[in-house]
Amino acid sequence: xxxxxxxxxxxxxxxxxxxxxxxxxxxxxxxxxxxxxxxxxxxxxxxxxxxxxxxxxxxxxxxxxxxxxxxxxxxxxxxxxxxxxxxxxxxxxxxxxxxxxxxxxxxxxxxxxxxxxxxxxxxxxxxxxxxxxxxxxxxxxxxxxxxxxxxxxxxxxxxxxxxxxxxxxxxxxxxxxxxxxxxxxxxxxxxxxxxxxxxxxxxxxxxxxxxxxxxxxxxxxxxxxxxxxxxxxxxxxxxxxxxxxxxxxxxxxxxxxxxxxxxxxxxxxxxxxxxxxxxxxxxxxxxxxxxxxxxxxxxxxxxxxxxxxxxxxxxxxxxxxxxxxxxxxxxxxxxxx
Amino acid sequence: xxxxxxxxxxxxxxxxxxxxxxxxxxxxxxxxxxxxxxxxxxxxxxxxxxxxxxxxxxxxxxxxxxxxxxxxxxxxxxxxxxxxxxxxxxxxxxxxxxxxxxxxxxxxxxxxxxxxxxxxxxxxxxxxxxxxxxxxxxxxxxxxxxxxxxxxxxxxxxxxxxxxxxxxxxxxxxxxx
Numbered sequence: 001x002x003x004x005x006x007x008x009x010x011x012x013x014x015x016x017x018x019x020x021x022x023x024x025x026x027x028x029x030x031x032x033x034x035x036x037x038x039x040x041x042x043x044x045x046x047x048x049x050x051x052x053x054x055x056x057x058x059x060x061x062x063x064x065x066x067x068x069x070x071x072x073x074x075x076x077x078x079x080x081x082x083x084x085x086x087x088x089x090x091x092x093x094x095x096x097x098x099x100x101x102x103x104x105x106x107x108x109x110x111x112x113x114x115x116x117x118x119x120x121x122x123x124x125x126x127x128x129x130x131x132x133x134x135x136x137x138x139x140x141x142x143x144x145x146x147x148x149x150x151x152x153x154x155x156x157x158x159x160x161x162x163x164x165x166x167x168x169x170x171x172x173x174x175x176x177x178x179x180x181x182x183x184x185x186x187x188x189x190x191x192x193x194x195x196x197x198x199x200x201x202x203x204x205x206x207x208x209x210x211x212x213x214x215x216x217x218x219x220x221x222x223x224x225x226x227x228x229x230x231x232x233x234x235x236x237x238x239x240x241x242x243x244x245x246x247x248x249x250x251x252x253x254x255x256x257x258x259x260x261x262x263x264x265x266x267x268x269x270x271x272x273x274x275x276x277x278x279x280x281x282x283x284x285x286x287x288x289x290x291x292x293x294x295x296x297x298x299x300x301x302x303x304x305x306x307x308x309x310x311x312x313x314x315x316x317x318x319x320x321x322x323x324x325x326x327x328x329x330x331x332x333x334x335x336x337x
Numbered sequence: 338x339x340x341x342x343x344x345x346x347x348x349x350x351x352x353x354x355x356x357x358x359x360x361x362x363x364x365x366x367x368x369x370x371x372x373x374x375x376x377x378x379x380x381x382x383x384x385x386x387x388x389x390x391x392x393x394x395x396x397x398x399x400x401x402x403x404x405x406x407x408x409x410x411x412x413x414x415x416x417x418x419x420x421x422x423x424x425x426x427x428x429x430x431x432x433x434x435x436x437x438x439x440x441x442x443x444x445x446x447x448x449x450x451x452x453x454x455x456x457x458x459x460x461x462x463x464x465x466x467x468x469x470x471x472x473x474x475x476x477x478x479x480x481x482x483x484x485x486x487x488x489x490x491x492x493x494x495x496x497x498x499x500x501x502x503x504x505x506x507x508x509x510x511x512x513x514x
Contacts, residue, residue, distance in 0.1 A: 098486070103428065150387050173407060174384060177406075178404035
């Protein structure tokens with residue numbers, strides 16, 4: 001088993017070596033030892049985690065069904081019994097099971113479940129999921145809301161809207177309206193034409209994906225610093241436009257699956273400088289690190305320390321970044337985008 | 338005016354909703370708490386959101402909508418008989434499962450395997466006697482009587498159960514045993 005694992009990792013290391021610039025940046029963030037740990041785990045597979053879809057079945061029953069297949073099931077968090085890790089399933093077996101076809105569970109990385117665990121959507125709330133496809137977080141929100149309230153789930157790409165719709169159907173979600181529009185334009189149009197405002201918003205922004213190397217090692221080859229700068233610009237626009245649609249007192253999550261400070265803390269710093277918001281402290285039963293307040297000679301607001309960085313080596317997950325923002329007033333220093 | 342290329346939607350009023358219910362009453366469904374929405378010519382969707390009809394239409398006029406609520410049924414006119422029929426989706430069975438009491442066929446383990454591969458099912462002699470549902474839509478249950486796994490239609494002589502499981506819910510290879 002160890003031998004096979006080693007071969008898999010070695011094969012990936014040879015095929016997808018990290019770029020020098022990427023290693024240097026990680027060293028700045030994590031130091032020598034931390035960087036070594038980060039790259040070591042980035043060439044291994046993540047555990048198979050799933051989320052029980054409580055709209056269709058309860059965790060106890062689902063767990064019993066899994067056991068009958070001979071799978072070993074653990075529920076790593078007492079307060080979230082819907083989260084399970086499955087061991088001993090053969091390749092393809094989980095996705096091919098009757099329970100998966102019928103939408104009783106969603107195969108989802110633990111790190112990707114965090115934004116909704118932090119946002120805590122409640123029944124009857126009005127929620128916007130701005131970059132929603134493939135729908136893991138939309139379906140998670142709908143389950144927490146018990147199919148009440150309303151979710152607007154938006155996705156700009158036509159192909160990805162299809163995947164989003166298909167997952168929403170499979171999970172039996174009835175409280176969602178799916179839209180296809182570029183995120184900033186959607187926010188501006190909603191604000192201008194409907195004056196609708198949301199209780200809670202999720203901006204799980206498109207990113208350079210440094211945290212998802214375990215499932216898509218091709219990211220090692222695609223990585224480049226110019227792309228990070230370009231994406232960061234889009235992320236600032238998306239997050240700013242979304243904040244305008246949030247009710248005063250409402251909460252917004254800004255998350256990415258990358259570890260580049262330009263796409264994470266620097267976006268939050270931009271929001272702090274332009275909006276009347278408060279960054280909130282997050283409590284989750286996982287090992288986290290604080291946000292970075294200084295990057296490439298730039299001093300950021302001390303508030304960004306409250307952002308959470310999740311490194312893959314800390315909890316054997318993917319890498320992730322989450323921030324919880326509370327809107328204090330409609331004050332905004334940005335010009336119309 | 339709605340944005341270009343948006344999905345056409347029609348929010349069904351009480352009378353139209355009642356008509357849909359009358360088509361599926363046979364299997365036990367008597368109440369639909371959700372708002373029903375017709376999209377395109379024949380698709381019916383159930384929306385449980387808190388928005389009013391006016392608010393939904395306001396969003397429709399503002400944004401290109403690609404989906405609303407859950408696809409629950411297809412309203413079709415039979416080519417043979419010209420009769421209007423309502424065919425439920427697999428997810429609608431889960432949504433209204435507590436109400437479903439009639440026209441249920443339980444498959445054997447082998448039939449269930451074939452069902453998930455999208456094959457039509459040849460009913461056994463005992464099934465033909467137990468389920469005398471001629472030329473109608475039926476609700477299909479898993480071999481262990483635990484899950485609703487789709488809707489099918491029986492033919493004239495109740496020999497074949499025609500499979501309406503959508504392609505995206507089928508598997509190319511056999512399910513685990």
